[in-house]
Amino acid sequence: MSTSSEDLPTYEDIVAASKTIAGVAHHTPLATSRILDTKLGVRVFLKCENLQRMGAFKIRGGYNAISHYMKDDSFDFKGVLTYSSGNHAQAIALSGGLLNVNTTIIMPKDAPPLKVEATKSYGGSVIFYDRYTENRDEVAIKVKKTLPDGTVFIPPYDHKYVIAGQGTCGKEIFEDLQHWKGTYNDAQTEEAIALDYLFVCVGGGGLIAGISLAAAAISPNTKIIGVEPEAGNDAQQSMAAGKIITIETPRTIADGAQTQHLGNLVFPIMQKHVSKIVTVTDEELIEDMKFFGQTMKMIVEPTGCLGLAGLRKMVASGEVPKGSNCGVLISGGNVDLERYCKLISSGSG
Structure with missing residues (x-):
């Protein structure tokens, strides 16, 4: 993606x-x-x-990226989608909670339970996939179509503000x-x-x-x-x-x-x-x-x-x-x- x-x-x-x-x-x-x-x-x-x-x-990049979109008046920012094995997931969920932004996180089903539970506790909506048989970019494209217009994809690493x-x-x-x-x-x-x-x-x-x-x-x-x-x-x-x-x-x-x-x-x-x-x-x-x-x-x-x-x-x-x-x-x-x-x-x- x-x-x-x-x-x-x-x-x-x-x-x-x-x-x-x-x-x-x-x-x-x-x-x-x-x-x-x-x-x-x-x-x-x-x-x-x-x-x-x-x-x-990861909180550094996650919070900085979401804050950037909140300052952008060129579109109606509705939320964030990402994928992560755990730490970026928690960072986006926590940052979203602090900034009152909805977050959806695609996580591998074998992600460490501690990281999954923490992501959920911060308010992130978690969707699972199989990292060994599914392509996470393809999964993200499908999930994004189900989310409101104005939802921004913030990847774990390949993003200017991350x-x-x-x-x-x-x-x-x-x-x-x-x-x-x-x-x-x-x-x-x-x-x-x-x-x-x-x-x-x-x-x-x-x-x-x-x-x-x-x-x-x-x-x-x-x-x-x-x-x-x-x-x-x-x-x-x-x-x-x-x-x-x-x-x-x-x-x-x-x-x-x-x-x-x-x-x-x-x-x-x-x-x-x-x-x-x-x-x-x-x-x-x-x-x-x-x-x-x-x-x-x-x-x-x-x-x-x-x-x-x-x-x-x-x-x-x-x-x-x-x-x-x-x-x-x-x-x-x-x-x-x-x-x-x-x-x-x-x-x-």
Whole structure:
């Protein structure tokens, strides 16, 4: 399904989005771990979007996009339709509730129950489909015909104002590090820190596209590294081929990255600003779920562990030199506790 915005977002759109979401989305903290720094031999700054409102970064783009249409007087805005495996679904439903806008969300029938229930609790009307046998774009076209005229489709990632909203995450990271106050080597520090690398999870590409735009404007020497599941490396293939590659729906515990292809708007941004795409296994994600839980006392969903797993891989290969300053985006913490416990205890999905 095509998006309603054909032009690419700019850093100015990110600045505008930061004003739109102020007081709605949280300005999430940067966390550090001496244990992690010592083990990897680099300095790591973790952007904790697992502590974001509704448990993931998606509220940024969802709220920004709906707010944009509410300001548009060129048509009679009646509501929002989207599809999502969970976090964007919750973001659209919550944003719709806050802005008094009707929302309809198409979700895979095997979406995490926690995310389905949260979407419904925020006021979203949920319609299910089979992600392995049905095409969600085709399902969305059929559903849209049943909704009132003036219903706008806002996709999870391939949309100007969604990308701009997600980009506020990167803006916060770089601005906070320009005036960093924290503890390093047991001493209180106040300094300006330039990131050498920033690791970002990749599903459809909206988050990494927005963050890379912010990096280009604020910290152009930072290398943006995308991380996706080994079972679904469409972004890696696309960057290598110079065109968008579509794959079968990947079977991975990282449900937020079970996308089949990158977006048409995000791909040229990634080509221009993303340095590399690496992949990690589900087993590596589970190890970092354990690390976050045991060492940092945080619940992080599998998709949220992609960034740290990618950093570990590139440190181990020597591609990230010792002593580097590295940022890691923790995208979310929405995972059913029963599944979380099963994953970290048995290592199985």
